[in-house]
Amino acid sequence: MTTTDTVSSTALTRMPDRPVLEGLEEKWVGQWSEEEVYAFERPATRDEVFSIDTPPPTVSGSLHVGHVFSYTHTDVVARYQRMRGKHVFYPMGWDDNGLPTERRVQNYYGVRCDPTLPYEPDFTPPAKPDPKRQIAISRQNFIELCNELTAIDEKTFEDLWRRVGLSVDWKQLYTTISPETIATAQRAFLRNHGRGEAYLSFAPTLWDVTFSTAVAQAELEARQYPGFYHRVRFTRPDGQAAYIETTRPELIVSVCALIAHPDDERYQSLFGTTVTSPLFGVEVPVLAHPAAEPDKGAGIAMCCTFGDLTDVQWWRELDLPMRTVIGRDGRLQRETPSWLVHPEPYETLAGKTAFSAREAVVALLRDSGDLDGEPTPTTRMANFYEKGDKPLEIVATRQWYITNGGRDEKLRRRLLDRGEELAWTPEYMRHRYENWVEGLNGDWLISRQRFFGVPFPVWYPLDAEGQTDWDHPIVPEESALPIDPMTDPAPGYDASQRDVPGGFTADKDVMDTWATSSLTPQIACGWERDDELFNLTFPMDMAPQSHDIVRTWLFSRIVRAELENHTLPWKRTTISGFVVDPDRKKMSKSKGNVVVPTEVLEKFGSDAVRWRAAMARPGADSPFDETQMKVGRRLATKILNASKYVLGIPGNDPATWSVDLVTDPADQAMLAALDGVVAQATESFEAFEYTDALEAAERFFWTFCDDYIELVKERAYGARGEAAAASARSALGLALGVQLRLFAPFCCFVTEEVWRWWHDDSIHRAAWPLPGEVTAPGDPAVLDDIAAALVAIRGAKSQAKASMKTEVSAATFHGPEDALTRLRAVKDDLRAVGRITGNIAWQADEGPITADITLTPSQP
């Protein structure tokens, strides 16, 4: 990247009399867009590119300050890399497919999808949606509404991101429901399928009864759930009782066995025998299995198909029969199960929800005398779908899976190795990844029984009886993608053969959102769509995200890239912490502690919010605190005012600035010190430690303002001749230019505003300052000595409660000999800033620099 920037001498005409922060966002957002400052231009080679796998926000959700912080962290790095001359590939994506959008559409328009209904071309949603009486509409109508609403939401999101100042290239925007993305997701799936990495399986799966869909391990959330222990009697062949305790008595219908730990003394005599279930008279074996925990409940568990994941394990390992009664709607099946010896009691349960059935069973048990004592309340942990509010059921269904190492040690090892290979910021976050991969207990379930998502590009043949042949799925050629099996006929068939015996039927499921977003590197980089782009950007350089989605998004992308590309999808991942409320609780809608970003941005300005974000180190949670925003705002204001001062010095002309004119020792010392700061900031950015870069720049800037500017003020105005003034002006101007660039990644608006007072091109395409660019053969220690001397002078005046303007009739400086020598060289500047009119004496001794000051009595 070359800059065609020209330095303008017309600074004074572009500089407002009283510059303010208000309005800078609007002004520069517009101009950056017009000038295409952040457009990605394809260079010749990969090493000229810095590519970023931006997390695509869920547009149906809402953004809070936490999002603003973490996206700012990425932007700060992107801006640094751009200034280093990289062609920054920084796309934005909208995650608009999936269940969150469906749910939002249902609430927003008051509709629900009923795939059995026909399409109504003229359908318009009700003006006032009634959330209690959702209108049933066809799948196509429903998808149209999803597209309509996401378009509105995406506009809001884009406006916010622009306002925050994200330097994304909006021409690289992708969405997870676009035809290109659908084609990419389907293509990747077909490749997985072709290699045996994607497979269809009929198995017990975690099932959300509210949304009527399967969910994956990564989407689980364990929550406290209140329940009751019921002590229930089973009957031994000799008529004796065997008691179990259960929180789900309705599952007695499904009981397959009683199971205790093999070493449990209490149940040795029962192993190998059978017992009979209460109410239904079903005879089940009593078995031993090490997964049974003697301390839980009665120590002997009722194994049902299925109450929990342990039941699944027992069912599988002990080869138990499948006695499912809870259906996909969360209700007990209507037909009386065939295995019941006494079917009569079931009549009162048929068709009931699990909750109602539980009450009914308890009543029955009470009547029959099989309930021992009263149910005792307990709190247990239950698995929930993270977006749902009813505990998950386990239902045997046919689902698509992708291998993820959960059932394959070799693949698991490879994925763990990838975690090793990946660079992590901060380093310790890699443990979360390792924990997750090591704890996987099954493959990745990717199919969802929903509507707004990427359809599986799959059909199944129907035999002569119209039965689906699940074992021989029909897939399309890749060239036909994207396809929708619900509307496109299977290859080799025509539309009339849909759903008729001897014909074909569509796979009606869609892929889970994560199955699509696991491919964001491939989607954004143009995999199999734009080879040139792909080769220039993939594997990507940086994958930013917050720490809660290491197990989902980060992991799933590594899986997909490993299976498809045999590489990591990126070199490095950077993990942001959360913004938490003052009590250090995570912000969430349900807690009502969410801070809306637009208000904060409005109140303090984007630069202030960005500053605060950058002060949060990678991985660290930070509490939301408005007073911190004020500090950022103060910095932005200070940048504006200090710049105005430097450029407003009479006769100061940027075209004349040159390090060759910097001859004064104070000026040389300042530039030398700044050069060290540049080195520090650069080093920190190279390590992705943007906070350290900011702190280094800021620490220097305040000294620059409070000490250095004050020190050279009079000289810059020409009090000691033209050469001395030129030295100060060049030093001030050059240092300002360097510091603006150091701050540019953080306070992108105010630095741009100031920069343009004398440049025609954006600061964000200017070169990052590097050590040696602006420096002088000075001793940085002089600046510290000056600061110490100023503290001494000001302290004396402050203690005397005198104005800083008060004249000093005599001053004696104490301190180490070498420090005094350095101070003598800047004596005239000290005299000016301290208003020292009388004698200056120097007294060498040990200890810090101090001054004895005699103040001239103030004139009446």
Place this chain on the structure above:
RNA sequence: GGACGCAUAGCUCAGUUGGUAGAGCACUUCCCUUACAAGGAAGGGGUCAUCGGUUCGAGCCCGGUUGCGUCCACCA
């Protein structure tokens, strides 16, 4: 229960290879000084969670304890 992180001034946090405890905010006092009163200056304030070890010397290294947070596991 497992893993990880944190514990330093009233608050938010720095503290490099061990060598006299730091910043900002808040607080106190002062100052309208030709960039900035949405400003500036000066100042007070800390047994570095706790116990033990290594060392001439520990906020830092090692071990234990306690408290907090996050992720995972936990439905009998």
